[in-house]
Amino acid sequence: MAAKKGKLTKVLDHLKHEDPFSKGVAFCPGCGLELLLRFIPQVMGNDIVITGTPSCSAPVLLGQNNQSWHKLSYFGTLMTGAAANATGLARYYRKAGIDNTVVCFNGDGTAADIGFGNLSGAAERNEPFIYICYDNEGYMNTGIQKSGTTPFGATTTTTPKGSVHKGKNLRRMNLALKMAMHKIPYAATATLSDLDDLAKKLLKAKEAKERGFAFLHVFAPCTTGWGYAPENTIEVCRRAVKTNYFPLWEAVDGKIRMTKTVKKPKPVKTYTELIKKFAHLTEEDHQILQDDIDYEFCILGGLSVLEGECQLPVSAQD
């Protein structure tokens, strides 16, 4: 066959390591989490230890009975102590002089709600590990309940659409900004439509963990919980970025920088129209959601403009 004119995407160059997962694992078709989970060790290497909590990721990461779905080492913890457990592991490896990367891999329920206290503590103590939060905006594994990162208006099983309420009537919190304000060596947001960006951030996090805590907030849509067609997973991510619903940025040693600037952000409607959990939103509801997004982006814009002017002092190491 004649050679093709096309050029292979450079993202594939980032996949330097073997995929440690078995081919057939129990994630829904079109699951964003599965792509993320397979991507991380292929980029960062298989010499990582994952710790994590009960979540969508746990049935696969933890294995079943005495068998395993993957070749990585995994340590299952409680949701209330995810980062504390990772701290212990990371400190042990450091003391023993073992060069290993501890990746604390949790959903938004653990990161933003239940396990936030010790996540915040670990970040404040600048513990040497990577915390990755895959954000599917709710407690999907237990039956799609709302979490702190569920956006305004979204229906979940605990914020259903009824005669009085129409989905969640609270705004979401911004976990990544909150973590960046812990003044850690590395904090970033990423998503699955921009895999080149995600790969670079994973490698930067791996490098930053030599200096302390690294936090990565990855937007990973859930086809089952949100109600969109499985083939739209990447498109949902793409539109989330293009509407500034989920802007991509990073903070290296406290310097916040947009890693992808959207020239003309689209109205949030172009994002919500894909997803059933937003299907009932009226014009006014959309405006509230839009205002919330604009507000978050405005803050982020302000912080990233200050780049250069605000330099984080050299962090104290224990």
Add this chain to the structure above:
Amino acid sequence: MSSNKYFKHEGPWSDANDPLMVSDTGDWRTKRPIVDKEKCIFCGFCAMYCPIQVMEMVEASHFTPDLDFCKGCGICAKECPKNAISMEPEGDF
């Protein structure tokens, strides 16, 4: 659980005699991705975005899914810039 022909490696917590677990996720498929070799420009987008990472490179000319495990989500077909992949009903095969 199918017999594991892909991994002979033992899992970290498994019995030393056990291979990794594998589900026949190919059985879940209701639609099958069919790659048009002529249209494919070998960009690799389908391979990069496939959540299960089952798009395999064929002689640096095109990609083809491993149908034993492809769940038929359709992401590859949706993301292909040349529309070289079509999703056909599984019942037709």
